[in-house]
Amino acid sequence: MSTLRKRIRITAPPRAVHQALTDRAALRVWLAEHAEVELPHRYEFWGRFTPSGEAPHQRLRHVDDSSLRFDWDLDGVTTTVDIGLTAETGPAPEGAATLLTLTQTGIPGWPDVLTEPGDRSLMHTYWALALANLVDYAEGRDPVVRCDFTSAELRGEVLIDADRLAVYESLTEPEQFSRWAGVKVDVELHEGGRWAMGGFDANPHPARITALRPGRSMSVDWHDMVQSWELADSGGRTRLTFVQSGFDQAAPPFDGWLGWLGGLVELRRFHEIKRWRPMWVEQHLEGIPEGLFTNT
Incomplete structure (x- = not known):
């Protein structure tokens, strides 16, 4: 098992991104069909856009103005998701920007993530789509697509x-x-x-x-x-x-489907944002071949 790590750039101030991460109405737009948040005690999401989403499987461990940590039980294993927000330093021609860093423990490394069954093997591409939709939401665009885990279509x-x-x-x-x-x-x-x-x-x-x-x-x-x-x-x-x-x-091959849907979010941004730059800053999973990713 390894720790998944992703870092993404959002052209919005940290306060706005934190609001999108912790407001249940916002979560129902970009992340999950259902969400309930009562800080600092409860942070749950479930439904058809969440793996094994018949019920919530998250437990909030910590939240403050710049970070969020929760346990998420997947495949009978407790994984821990950490999300941190920092203001991006340096010139930001489009306006204030936030760097969001997400890690998740207990995730299969490469190439096991391609062949090992279970929800933990989906997390690499699950978060690729979810965070891409968060970028759209926080930057004022309607999220493009979500993956319905209850359908084979x-x-x-x-x-x-x-x-x-x-x-x-x-x-x-x-x-x-x-x-x-x-x-x-x-x-x-x-x-x-x-x-x-x-x-x-x-x-x-x-x-x-x-x-x-x-x-x-x-x-x-x-x-x-x-x-x-x-x-x-x-x-x-x-x-x-x-x-x-x-x-x-x-x-259904949800792992690859999630990855392609996340890519379509960036494809739309590529064509519609005048001074486009890749939203991804880092995507790390132990064992991924060097040079596979070209935009981080």
């Missing part, structure tokens, strides 16, 4: 205020893809071509592009499931529909 839509061909290029051109997704990728952009997360040299079993309509859509076979997206013009904006299919319905 993995389908999401994002409306992006950008030209369809610009969005297509950012989804298919490796250098642009790596900027917003934060992951190195090599691509052979034709039907039958390889799609390799981490690059061709590091990925001996790449996915394959099974369908491609330039400017419109693409499907990729990842061996155990198929990932498809389609772009449509929508009132001067672009509607991106994203679907995963072809997997074992009894065991």
Whole structure:
């Protein structure tokens, strides 16, 4: 077991971020279907957007103006989540900014997180999506998507205020893809071509592009499931529909789905924020190959 650590930049002052973290109405927008908060004694969230969310499994241990700590029982194991807020130093052209650091103990390291069953193996991508939605909420945008853990239908839509061909290029051109997704990728952009997360040299079993309509859509076979997206013009904006299919319905691949949804949050920011910069400052999990992440 190892400790997960993530650090993210939020263009909002620490007081506003703390409010988003501790107000139950806010939590119901960006984090969970249900949330109850009575500081300093209670901090709970549950529902369909939370792993094993049939009931709350959190116990508040500490809270003050700049930190939050709670235990979260997952897979019969007590993990501890620590969240700390600090004002970002140095120039912040978009306004006041906060660095949020999150750690969670008792999480499988790499590559066990890819194969070990259970909710703890979801935490790396669970927090990637949750914190991305927190950024949107705290910065005044509506959160894009959440993962429904009670459904095997993995389908999401994002409306992006950008030209369809610009969005297509950012989804298919490796250098642009790596900027917003934060992951190195090599691509052979034709039907039958390889799609390799981490690059061709590091990925001996790449996915394959099974369908491609330039400017419109693409499907990729990842061996155990198929990932498809389609772009449509929508009132001067672009509607991106994203679907995963072809997997074992009894065991939906929520880990990868969470990661892609978190990426779509950043994709929208990439196109809509004039002076965009990656929100991720650090993503650490013991054993992750060096160079896999490109934006931290």
